[in-house]
Amino acid sequence: AQSVTQLGSHVSVSEGALVLLRCNYSSSVPPYLFWYVQYPNQGLQLLLKYTSAATLVKGINGFEAEFKKSETSFHLTKPSAHMSDAAEYFCAVTGGTSYGKLTFGQGTILTVHP
């Protein structure tokens, strides 16, 4: 079984500040991890993915995430927040024989203040 916990359902930052969204996972098989972003009334857009090739993963729009097996974490960061980053962010895990199944966290709503 797999699960994801996103710490903090709401995160608020000022424009230009560091963005840190936390994700911890549980998996009995080697995990593949993803971060998606969802803007209002839209589907999910892939930000980045970890597939065991490198522990530090760079994604779109300046986001990156680091896979830490010892901490079972996959936190998302961005050095400088932009107003356009305001959205809901989802961490997801898959692996093994979970054909086509992503297990998502509950999501974190990011608010960016001017």
Added chain:
Amino acid sequence: KAGVTQTPRYLIKTRGQQVTLSCSPISGHRSVSWYQQTPGQGLQFLFEYFSETQRNKGNFPGRFSGRQFSNSRSEMNVSTLELGDSALYLCASSSGTSGGSTDTQYFGPGTRLTVL
């Protein structure tokens, strides 16, 4: 390359009715997954189809069903609608070439279903 498309984008139904939602995957993708998104339960996996076969299924009642056609397009059906079925239904496609579960999923815009 065109993305995942879902039709219709919005639906309003009444309790007891049935509904069919459609999903066209990215060209060349053979795997289609369906998810239900609600404020209370978040994103939950419904089922996945690959080459017209259901390979995986989530914990939803039998009222939720799906199928996939030879061109990889997929439909999901919900019979005897309940108020709690009101949700955003998302479809995602992946290439399916890895043969396993690790392909990246690309999502459509969703169908917003409201049950009155």
